[in-house]
Amino acid sequence: MANKSALALICIYGEDSSDDDVSGPRVSTKRVHKDEDEENAVKRRERLPLPSEFQKVENVSEYTDDPSNHEGRLRSFPHERGNWATYIYIPYDKDHFGIQDLFSKIQLIIPSTIEIKPVDDLHISLTKTVILKHHWIQSFSDSIKENTIFIKKFMIMFDGIKVYCNEERTRTFLGITVKSGHDSLIKLVEIFDRCLLEYKLSTFYKDPSFHMSIAWVQGDFKEELGKYVTEINNVFIQLLNTYTQDTWYIYVNYLLCKIGNKSFQFNLC
Structure with missing residues (x-):
């Protein structure tokens, strides 16, 4: 079961290489997918989340000064x-x-x-x-x-x-x-x-x-x-x-x- 999971990850992250051997029982990874399977694999790669250490922080809004909060007065310097x-x-x-x-x-x-x-x-x-x-x-x-x-x-x-x-x-x-x-x-x-x-x-x-x-x-x-x-x-x-x-x-x-x-x-x- 563990070898099947490893093989799935290789299919997702691996390059388009030919025969590769995996240590342990001999497993052939020769590509046998058809064109439509290739397209599905690409979509799966796009959806797979990155490890947290590589993710960027999204939707962080910076403070924006609103002059309407202080009768239109403008800051002499940014907050x-x-x-x-x-x-x-x-x-x-x-x-x-x-x-x-x-x-x-x-x-x-x-x-x-x-x-x-x-x-x-x-x-x-x-x-x-x-x-x-x-x-x-x-x-x-x-x-x-x-x-x-x-x-x-x-x-x-x-x-x-x-x-x-x-x-x-x-x-x-x-x-x-x-x-x-x-x-x-x-x-x-x-x-x-x-x-x-x-x-x-x-x-x-x-x-x-x-x-x-x-x-x-x-x-x-x-x-x-x-x-x-x-x-x-x-x-x-x-x-x-x-x-x-x-x-x-x-x-x-x-x-x-x-x-x-x-x-x-x-x-x-």
């Missing part, structure tokens, strides 16, 4: 497993009533042909968004903690409205600029730049214009939005007196670092 988008920032953790009122008035000023949207996660960036490898996360966060533990708390006050565009020219922002606290912000940026350079990552902008983005639009609309900045600033000045003073400043007593879907908090002294 890759093991890479974590990372940035450090100061959160605006107050009630947003004054900011919401400002945005509503901006909507009345900007033409409806420009689809402007509010920024939900209000903050002041202290680094660009960079990519950390997974095995860097712990050492990077430790480095940030060690270098900020003796930084004193400070105050940030807001000034006026400016238009900004990201480096890729894929999004345009309206941001409230920083009036005070600039020296402390520069000191933090210098610290974070040194930490980033240890991993050969991009540092922050030279001569940065610190701001908190409050509205954005898809694409490069810097020139178009610039036409309305004076009118928006007039509205902003009115709102400075409408809402309490603490709406327009941040008392910075901690920083946040967003790494992928995780947040790390670093308290100042």
Whole structure:
């Protein structure tokens, strides 16, 4: 029975050779099949599964970014497993009533042909968004903690409205600029730049214009939005007196670092 199984495998995998001898009892393997048997043998060869070590992995779908999941915003870099988008920032953790009122008035000023949207996660960036490898996360966060533990708390006050565009020219922002606290912000940026350079990552902008983005639009609309900045600033000045003073400043007593879907908090002294 075993010899018959072996012979069947020879018929399937073997070449079109003539007389071959199999060890043990003499067995002739001379081809005696007719043409139609040949065709059947080919079909059987095609259906015979390969050993697992030679099989390729099929139907493995790669991650595809869907802009509809985040209001059409485009990634600055492709998603890759093991890479974590990372940035450090100061959160605006107050009630947003004054900011919401400002945005509503901006909507009345900007033409409806420009689809402007509010920024939900209000903050002041202290680094660009960079990519950390997974095995860097712990050492990077430790480095940030060690270098900020003796930084004193400070105050940030807001000034006026400016238009900004990201480096890729894929999004345009309206941001409230920083009036005070600039020296402390520069000191933090210098610290974070040194930490980033240890991993050969991009540092922050030279001569940065610190701001908190409050509205954005898809694409490069810097020139178009610039036409309305004076009118928006007039509205902003009115709102400075409408809402309490603490709406327009941040008392910075901690920083946040967003790494992928995780947040790390670093308290100042």
